[in-house]
Each structure stands twice: as structure tokens, then as C-alpha cells.
């Protein structure tokens with residue numbers, strides 16, 4: 452009976468990211484990709500907007516409405532709002548008339564606590580799941596990056612998200628070594644904000660810093676120096692002001708968080724058993740997550756570690772795609788194993 456349901460049910464793969472939430476539906480691909488932001492009424496905590504609409508309100512809300520990033524810094528900072536957000540996104544994908552409830556695989560940061568993990572699971576059930584599996588973001592990212600995770604060889608995946616960076620060595624479907632740091636693309640933005648304030652006495656917002664990072668940011672020394680004009684508030688006069696900033700300065704501002712990520716990758720390589728490390732040198736480190744899109748970052752990491760680095764195709768979609776493929780992949784794996792052992796025993 453369970454198999455009958457599996458054949459007709461829909462499988463959802465959910466990337467519950469600190470910056471963005473993505474949902475993959477089997478047979479359809481990514482159907483939701485929205486910022487992990489919820490706008491609520493201050494006193495009543497009533498939800499007024501979720502996702503893209505709520506992000507537009509971030510830092511621009513009037514007094515009675517607050518825009519919350521419930522998963523800020525890679526941890527669930529606000530459990531109640533996280534639950535509401537998950538239920539909202541899922542309800543957008545699941546029509547009420549569906550007879551067979553869907554199965555869901557949710558990719559979450561490795562560093563979340565057991566209580567948070569259970570709360571995520573609970574929200575998915577409340578949103579209408581028949582079966583829920585919560586898996587590590589790294590594992591989902593590796594599947595989504597087409598890494599053959601069940602092979603008996605070592606693969607390293609480095610997922611740089613908004614609030615977290617996870618570096619994992621995977622072999623035979625399990626994590627051999629894993630390190631997660633609460634540092635990602637958001638810290639890149641913060642480093643730019645700090646730099647502009649201390650060097651130019653200019654206060655800029657998070658969205659301006661992110662825009663600067665994506666447009667002229669670079670981790671490796673650039674061939675052509677690029678420039679960009681930004682606007683902010685003068686820290687001394689309090690008046691609005693423009694400033695032209697170049698890519699060399701942005702790279703210098705990003706040095707510290709980038710070094711921290713590189714060090715963590717080196718540390719993980721150091722914890723990897725030699726045979727698996729040899730495989731990684733051969734195959735390269737695979738990078739996923741939006742933070743890995745920073746220009747020149749794969750090149751810099753390769754230079755610093757001496758190991759080839761490959762940027763996955765569509766790095767921001769890997770976790771959702773991998774979570775979406777999880778049930779089928781593990782089922783096929785179990786089937787193959789059964790056939791092999793049955794053949795041996797006959």
C-alpha cells in the first residue's frame with residue numbers, strides 16, 4: 452500500500468536556507484524560490500507578508516510592521532515565525548484537493564539543534580506532509596551537484612550560503628568529516644558595511660552592500676579594476692551622500708571572512724582520511740550555495756589549498772534539487788543492493 456502511495460504522491464524537496472527558501476517538486480523542478488523573510492504586525496505577530504513581498508519591507512517598515520529573517524545566521528532565531536514561513540510556502544505548492552499527501556525532504560544547516568530539527572519536521576507535518584525526512588544541507592547539496600554520494604570514494608562539498616558555510620567529506624552515502632561555521636554571504640555584506648563606514652565615514656544598508664558584492668566584488672586580484680557608485684548616510688553630518696568605490700577596496704574588505712572560509716576548508720582536508728583525501732585531490736572540491744558565486748572565489752580556494760575547485764552548475768539550486776531527488780535516489784540504492792545480495796544468495 453505504501454508503495455502504491457509513493458507512486459502517486461508528490462515528493463517535495465525543500466531548502467530551508469537562512470537567505471532563501473526553495474521548493475523542488477518531483478517532475479516539475481524548482482517551483483518556489485523566495486527570500487526567507489516574514490513580515491508581521493508588531494504587537495499581534497500576525498503575518499502580513501512572506502517571501503519576496505516581505506523582503507521588500509526589510510529595514511523599510513513603518514513602526515507597526517516588522518520584517519523578520521527567522522533563520523538569521525544559520526540558526527533558527529525565531530521558531531514560531533520559521534514554522535509559519537514553512538507552512539506558507541508549502542501551502543503555495545500543495546493544493547488542498549490532493550488526495551495523496553506529499554512526502555518531503557528538508558535540507559537544514561548541520562548546526563541546528565535537535566529541538567529545532569524536530570520543530571521543522573513538525574511544521575512540515577502540519578503543512579500536510581505524509582512523510583518527512585530532515586537531512587543535512589551538505590548531503591542535499593552533494594546530490595544536487597550530481598556527486599555520486601554512494602560510491603566508496605571521497606567527495607568534498609563546500610556550501611557557502613547566506614549565514615553558514617558547510618564543508619563536508621562524503622563517502623558511501625555518509626558524512627566522513629563535516630565542519631560548519633556560522634559565516635556566509637551575509638558576513639561578506641557586513642564586512643563591506645564596516646569597511647565603508649570606517650574608511651569613508653559612510654553608513655550603507657545591507658542591500659547596498661550586497662549589490663556592491665555581486666556587481667564588483669572579487670575574491671582574487673582582478674584583471675580590470677571596476678568601479679561603482681553607492682549612496683548612504685554620512686556618519687558625521689547625518690546627510691545623504693554618494694561615493695565611488697572600486698573592486699580593489701571591496702576585495703580588501705572581504706579578506707577576513709574569505710580567509711576564515713579557506714582556513715575551515717584546510718582544516719577539513721586535514722581531518723580527512725588519506726585515501727579519501729587522495730580522491731578529493733583527484734576529483735576536486737565542489738562548491739555550492741550563493742556565496743560561492745562571488746567572483747574569483749573558487750580560483751582563490753584552489754590556489755590556497757592546491758586542490759582543484761569546481762563550481763557546481765546552478766549553485767543556489769543544489770540543496771533543493773538534491774532534497775527533491777533524495778527519496779528516489781535512496782530507493783534505487785536500496786533496490787540495487789537487494790538485487791546484488793539476492794543474486795549472490797541464489
Ligand SMILES: Nc1ncnc2c1ncn2[C@@H]1O[C@H](COP(=O)(O)OP(=O)(O)OP(=O)(O)O)[C@@H](O)[C@H]1O
Nearest residue numbers: 468469470471612613614615636637740741742744
Ligand atoms: N552573484 C553573487 N555573488 C556573490 N554572492 C552572491 C551572488 N548571488 C547570491 N549571493 C549570495 O549568496 C547568499 C545566499 O545564498 P543561498 O541562497 O545559497 O543561502 P541560503 O541557502 O539561504 O543560506 P544558508 O545555506 O546559510 O542557510 C547571499 O549572501 C547572497 O548575497
Ligand SMILES: [Mg+2]
Nearest residue numbers: 468612740770
Ligand atoms: Mg543553503
